Every structure is written in structure tokens, then in C-alpha cells.
Amino acid sequence: MQTVACPSCGAPVAFRSHASVLAVCEYCRATVLKERDAVRDLGKMSEVLEDYSRIQLGTSGIHGGRSFTVVGRIQLRYDAGMWNEWYVLFDDGSDGWLGDASGQYVMTTRREPAPGWPAFEAIQVTRQYDVGFGPYVASDKRVAKCIGGQGELPFRVGAGWEARVADFRRGPSFATLDYSDANVEQPAPLLYAGTAVTLEGMKCQLLRDDEQIKASAGKVRGKVDVLQCRSCGTSIRYLPGLAANCVCPACATRMDASSPEVEVLLKGEEHERVRFTLSLGAVAKIGAQTYQVLGALRRADDEGETWDEYLLYSTQGPFFWLVETSEGWSRSEALDDWPTPPLPDMRNVQVDGVAYTRSWAYPARVLYAAGAFNWRVKAGDVVQVAEYEHGQNGLAAEYTQEELTWSRSSPVADDQVRAWFQLPAAGAAKNAREPMRQRDIAWKALLWILGLNFIPLLFNFTATFFLIALGLVALFLPMMLAPDKQS
Known part of the structure; x- marks a missing residue:
């Protein structure tokens, strides 16, 4: 020295x-x-x-x-x-x-x-x-x-x-x-x-703990913080230092919060929010770890088919994506050990000794983005995608002129996703609406019966008024007292 x-x-x-x-x-x-x-x-x-x-x-x-x-x-x-x-x-x-x-x-x-x-x-x-x-x-x-x-x-x-x-x-x-x-x-x-x-694989010592990071950066690594949109004031949950490229869900303003002074990259405009199954900030309990939804994307292929992708993060684990398509859910994670041969235009590739066969190749365009991401993203971004399959599991290569990434995915049951996020069962909403439909039908039937029987009564209305009132009470009182299971 x-x-x-x-x-x-x-x-x-x-x-x-x-x-x-x-x-x-x-x-x-x-x-x-x-x-x-x-x-x-x-x-x-x-x-x-x-x-x-x-x-x-x-x-x-x-x-x-x-x-x-x-x-x-x-x-x-x-x-x-x-x-x-x-x-x-x-x-x-x-x-x-x-x-x-x-x-x-x-x-x-x-x-x-x-x-x-x-x-x-x-x-x-x-x-x-x-x-x-x-x-x-x-x-x-x-x-x-x-x-x-x-x-x-x-x-x-x-x-x-x-x-x-x-x-x-x-x-x-x-x-x-x-x-x-x-x-x-x-x-x-x-x-x-x-x-x-990995740091664990290299048995690293003298790594900084949360308090040391907070002392130098002002915030704890891995703890989700809240940023106010510089354009409209909407709250955005983001991850300082890891997922600090933010897109406002209300006005689409893009911001970079990786430095002490938040930089507005592009001011957006007010627009109708896209409805997602999982909301930004939603928390999931997956095994022993707690994950949070940081960002959400809606993408489409060249044939107009759309799907949603959610970026999840835990302080005890790496980022991963939950992908929701018309066929169901899948979990996708970036690969450090890449396939061989590695080119996305090859028909067959191998990972961990398992062969995958190419099934689809298409451009994917971002239609809508909201929340926080670990790279800059905006509506209109396009990547080329090559998908490979082995049974129910899949690989995907996404590439542009500047970057190529590989990820591996596996299916996740809809009931499992709902259990992770404590969402109601898929049929719960439908069943909740059913009693109202049955009562609506009963009401319409009674109105038809009343209408048909009311015609002859019109010719002697004075003499039959008491009977008409009594009949109306007998017909409608049970329906009015019936419990509404939806409320």
C-alpha cells in the first residue's frame, strides 16, 4: 500500500x-x-x-x-x-x-x-x-x-x-x-x-446494513417510499435506488427519482386510468415473504391481443413479474444463466439441461404504464419477443437494438394469485349478483300478473278498491321484506 x-x-x-x-x-x-x-x-x-x-x-x-x-x-x-x-x-x-x-x-x-x-x-x-x-x-x-x-x-x-x-x-x-x-x-x-x-455466494463481509444506507442516502434500501407527482400531486409508491423510474397513474408524467432532486422526464396528460386486477401498492404474502406491486404495464402484440404485467418486489428477494393473459397467470423472473444457443431466432434452446422449443415471435408494444420500474418505460415502447415452451413452463427473449434479456416463467393458478393478495374468489361477485337477478324476475312477473288482472277491475273500481289494495299488499309485501343478500 x-x-x-x-x-x-x-x-x-x-x-x-x-x-x-x-x-x-x-x-x-x-x-x-x-x-x-x-x-x-x-x-x-x-x-x-x-x-x-x-x-x-x-x-x-x-x-x-x-x-x-x-x-x-x-x-x-x-x-x-x-x-x-x-x-x-x-x-x-x-x-x-x-x-x-x-x-x-x-x-x-x-x-x-x-x-x-x-x-x-x-x-x-x-x-x-x-x-x-x-x-x-x-x-x-x-x-x-x-x-x-x-x-x-x-x-x-x-x-x-x-x-x-x-x-x-x-x-x-x-x-x-x-x-x-x-x-x-x-x-x-x-x-x-x-x-x-451473488453476494451470498461470494460470502461477502462488511456489507452495509439498513442504518448505514439510511445515513448516507436518507432512506432505507428496499423500503417502499411515497413520491408526489410533480405534475398533478398523485401519490406514487416507488423503491429508492432500485425502482425509481416512475410513471404517474393519473397523468402519465414520467419522473426519475434516483437522484436527490426528482427529475421530470416528460409531462403527461390527464387520461382515463386503465383498470387492473391488481392495484398499485397491493401486498401479497408469498411463502414467508411479503411482496408489493410497484408497477403495472398493459401490452399488446401485432394482432391486438393484450395482457397485463405487474412488477413485484420484496426486501428479502429479487424482482419478479406476474403476467395476466386471457389464458391465466404466470410468474416470470430474469435469468442470470442464459440459454444455449442464446439467439432468440433459434428454434430450440436449453436451460439447465431442459430443451425448449420456440412457439411464438412478435412485437410487443406498451399501451399503458403506471407506478415504479427499475428502468425507464413509457407508452409506445416496443420490444421484439421470442417465446419458447417446455410443457407448461416457458422462456422469453425480449430485445431491442440496445438490449437483450431472457426470463423464465411458470404458470400460477388463479386461486393461488387470489390467495396471495387476499382477493375474493373468482365466482364470488357473480354469485353475489344472482339474488338480485332472481328478485328482478319476480318483480317483473308480479307486475305482469297485476296488469292483466287490473283491466277488468277498472270497470267497477269504486266497489273493488278495498280488494285491490289488499291484493297489492299481499303480492308485494313478501318481496319487500325479502333479504337482499347483495347489500
């Missing part, structure tokens, strides 16, 4: 890794550049936005039989959201990166790219490329900007620094081609490769 004095404030700045060339002073936020025989102040580094990650500088764990420690971080934002890249130092002196996005993690280390690597502009999502160790499918392509940083880093970076990256997947394996510093003299991208991981 090397310790230098901050050229801005004089505080000690530690460089744990010999590969680190830059560190952010924790006292004055100065960006300290380490040169051969001196250090230089490159200016202030922006603080990371509301920090809800469980990871922090000093978090340690084990990956691939090697112990590691988190020593730095950069925070990156792109059109649809943001993510963290944590710089880690292994106990053998090597380094790597721990990607952290919406509760999903990947660990990668530096590798040599294969000859014939593609140009950034030429990469097409869903196509396969050999990045150095066999074919991988391009899963993501984006341009992001650095919005903050902490600790020490292996290259020069500052607020506004632009990252041009493409991600690739094969099964649980993951790779990134980083074109950020590629130029005419050095056109080759940097290659980082590794695998999807």
Missing part, C-alpha cells in the same frame, strides 16, 4: 493496488492522479448519487478461491437507468470489477481480446461474436457517462467521462468490450470477462 498527501487538502490518500493510478480523496473529493514521482490534483470528483448499494469500500469476499476487497467505484448513467462498477483488489495482487445493477451482479477480470474483434458501431444485439474464448451473444450496447466516483481506480476518469461498452453472454458467463479509450492509434477495446455472481 502507498499513502500520499492529497495535493488539495493534505489529507492521507491510500493506494492499495499498484495498478491504481487515480484516487478520490474522501475528505475534499479531489481527484488525485498518481504519477511516477508525484501526485497531481485533477479537480473535484462528483459524489455518487443516493447510495443504496449494500456494497461499500472495504467490502470483502471470495471469488474463484481468491479473497478480494472493494477499493473503488464509479457510477454510470445511461438513457434507461444507472449502475455501479466496483473496483476490486484480489489478495494475489490482481484486480477486477464487480458490476452492480438492480440487485444483479457480475464479476469480471481483464483478458486479451480475440483477433478480429468487432467495431463498436458494428455490434448488433442478439448476434454472436467470438470475444476470445468461443461465441458469445451481444446482450447490451450502450453509451454511459460517469456521474460520480469513490476510492481508487486503475485509469483516469472524472465526472462526464464517457463509457462506450458492449456486453456479451453465454450461459452464466459474461464479458464486456470497453471502447471508452479506443482511438486511431490504439483501436483495440479492453476485454473484461467473468461470470454472474
Whole structure:
């Protein structure tokens, strides 16, 4: 470890890794550049936005039989959201990166790219490329900007620094081609490769607890908070730091609540709300965990068939979707271990040794969105969908020009969903209306009988008035006293 004095404030700045060339002073936020025989102040580094990650500088764990420690971080934002890249130092002196996005993690280390690597502009999502160790499918392509940083880093970076990256997947394996510093003299991208991981699987220590997160971010990670729509004042339940892209259910205003100052992305207009089976904020008890509906979508295919999707979250579990179609309910979760072959235009794919056959391919358009989501979404968004089946279970690939995702679904009985959310049984409403229908029929029948018998009485109305009144009471009094089961 090397310790230098901050050229801005004089505080000690530690460089744990010999590969680190830059560190952010924790006292004055100065960006300290380490040169051969001196250090230089490159200016202030922006603080990371509301920090809800469980990871922090000093978090340690084990990956691939090697112990590691988190020593730095950069925070990156792109059109649809943001993510963290944590710089880690292994106990053998090597380094790597721990990607952290919406509760999903990947660990990668530096590798040599294969000859014939593609140009950034030429990469097409869903196509396969050999990045150095066999074919991988391009899963993501984006341009992001650095919005903050902490600790020490292996290259020069500052607020506004632009990252041009493409991600690739094969099964649980993951790779990134980083074109950020590629130029005419050095056109080759940097290659980082590794695998999807979990914090529990890496036996991570010194993770932040709820109180530490609240102290830095102002709110507890995973606790649903309420945001007032900046346009109409409607309350929106959202998840700070994880599902902070909000769409007002009343006026469709889109907001980004991932930073201290809520940003209005697009002002909406008053419109009729779409009726969903599950309401925003509805709570479900699923096993030992409590889930809450954060967002709801209505989507349609190119033939006009519609279905609804609900985003659910628990503080003890990851996001998942409940999908409601004309055929019933299903539960869908994002995959970390992707199918092989991974392309959505293949006829057959395998996951965990199980073969799935493609059944449908179609565009899906968002007709209506309301609530909070872990990415930016709006009415009119279109993705291409390829569905695969194996018995009652299914896979779905959803892709655009920028991103490809895979999810696995399984059917859920309607009675099970109603039990989770404590909804009335499917036939309860129908049965409740039935007594009213029967009484309506009885009333109409009595009116017809009265009408037919009233005609001859008109010719001698004075003499028969008492009898008419008595008959009316005898006919209608039982119906009036009959209990109304619907009330």
C-alpha cells in the first residue's frame, strides 16, 4: 500500500493496488492522479448519487478461491437507468470489477481480446461474436457517462467521462468490450470477462446494513417510499435506488427519482386510468415473504391481443413479474444463466439441461404504464419477443437494438394469485349478483300478473278498491321484506 498527501487538502490518500493510478480523496473529493514521482490534483470528483448499494469500500469476499476487497467505484448513467462498477483488489495482487445493477451482479477480470474483434458501431444485439474464448451473444450496447466516483481506480476518469461498452453472454458467463479509450492509434477495446455472481455466494463481509444506507442516502434500501407527482400531486409508491423510474397513474408524467432532486422526464396528460386486477401498492404474502406491486404495464402484440404485467418486489428477494393473459397467470423472473444457443431466432434452446422449443415471435408494444420500474418505460415502447415452451413452463427473449434479456416463467393458478393478495374468489361477485337477478324476475312477473288482472277491475273500481289494495299488499309485501343478500 502507498499513502500520499492529497495535493488539495493534505489529507492521507491510500493506494492499495499498484495498478491504481487515480484516487478520490474522501475528505475534499479531489481527484488525485498518481504519477511516477508525484501526485497531481485533477479537480473535484462528483459524489455518487443516493447510495443504496449494500456494497461499500472495504467490502470483502471470495471469488474463484481468491479473497478480494472493494477499493473503488464509479457510477454510470445511461438513457434507461444507472449502475455501479466496483473496483476490486484480489489478495494475489490482481484486480477486477464487480458490476452492480438492480440487485444483479457480475464479476469480471481483464483478458486479451480475440483477433478480429468487432467495431463498436458494428455490434448488433442478439448476434454472436467470438470475444476470445468461443461465441458469445451481444446482450447490451450502450453509451454511459460517469456521474460520480469513490476510492481508487486503475485509469483516469472524472465526472462526464464517457463509457462506450458492449456486453456479451453465454450461459452464466459474461464479458464486456470497453471502447471508452479506443482511438486511431490504439483501436483495440479492453476485454473484461467473468461470470454472474451473488453476494451470498461470494460470502461477502462488511456489507452495509439498513442504518448505514439510511445515513448516507436518507432512506432505507428496499423500503417502499411515497413520491408526489410533480405534475398533478398523485401519490406514487416507488423503491429508492432500485425502482425509481416512475410513471404517474393519473397523468402519465414520467419522473426519475434516483437522484436527490426528482427529475421530470416528460409531462403527461390527464387520461382515463386503465383498470387492473391488481392495484398499485397491493401486498401479497408469498411463502414467508411479503411482496408489493410497484408497477403495472398493459401490452399488446401485432394482432391486438393484450395482457397485463405487474412488477413485484420484496426486501428479502429479487424482482419478479406476474403476467395476466386471457389464458391465466404466470410468474416470470430474469435469468442470470442464459440459454444455449442464446439467439432468440433459434428454434430450440436449453436451460439447465431442459430443451425448449420456440412457439411464438412478435412485437410487443406498451399501451399503458403506471407506478415504479427499475428502468425507464413509457407508452409506445416496443420490444421484439421470442417465446419458447417446455410443457407448461416457458422462456422469453425480449430485445431491442440496445438490449437483450431472457426470463423464465411458470404458470400460477388463479386461486393461488387470489390467495396471495387476499382477493375474493373468482365466482364470488357473480354469485353475489344472482339474488338480485332472481328478485328482478319476480318483480317483473308480479307486475305482469297485476296488469292483466287490473283491466277488468277498472270497470267497477269504486266497489273493488278495498280488494285491490289488499291484493297489492299481499303480492308485494313478501318481496319487500325479502333479504337482499347483495347489500
